[in-house]
Amino acid sequence: EAGVTQSPTHLIKTRGQQATLRCSPISGHTSVYWYQQALGLGLQFLLWYDEGEERNRGNFPPRFSGRQFPNYSSELNVNALELEDSALYLCASSLSQAYSYEQYFGPGTRLTVT
């Protein structure tokens, strides 16, 4: 069974540009979570999508947004990039919260803002 996949592996952008990160969940999983792992800040929750709807978002500005597609894959968009957005962005998936609380992570996208 294929795990969670993310693309691209690495992304280099300039300050002020937009970045788009993609995630494909494990087959059968309907929930997708996004986390940011920045140096010195640990792992912080960004966004949670379930069944195509945004269920919750963490303490991040509105320029962090995303969506979930009908096939449950997800996209994270970061607008007006700032230097401090440089981080590893991790996507996780799980079955609907009614059935399982385990989240399985992808390998991440390393975003570098210069």
Next chain:
Amino acid sequence: GDSVTQMEGPVTLSEEAFLTINCTYTATGYPSLFWYVQYPGEGLQLLLKATKADDKGSNKGFEATYRKETTSFHLEKGSVQVSDSAVYFCALSERGTALIFGKGTTLSVSS
């Protein structure tokens, strides 16, 4: 709000030594508790979990017991190997919502 506190690292051990990484939590409800491991250059792997008080999660020789009375979920392994060198994260989740992580503990095992 909910939070997780785990011991600061790095933890440096010799091969076959006993490992304990302490983790305590604060939660308003009855969370599920997890340990994740991150090897260099990789994403997070679920190591073990416990969903209710007194549950013991175990995997690959690692164990942790959900202690509601002390709000703890300490990770233990009886004999570590060099291949166990990684960063270990304790985390909680209430009813399938977002994971709240501790800051991570770096384990370095030498032969």
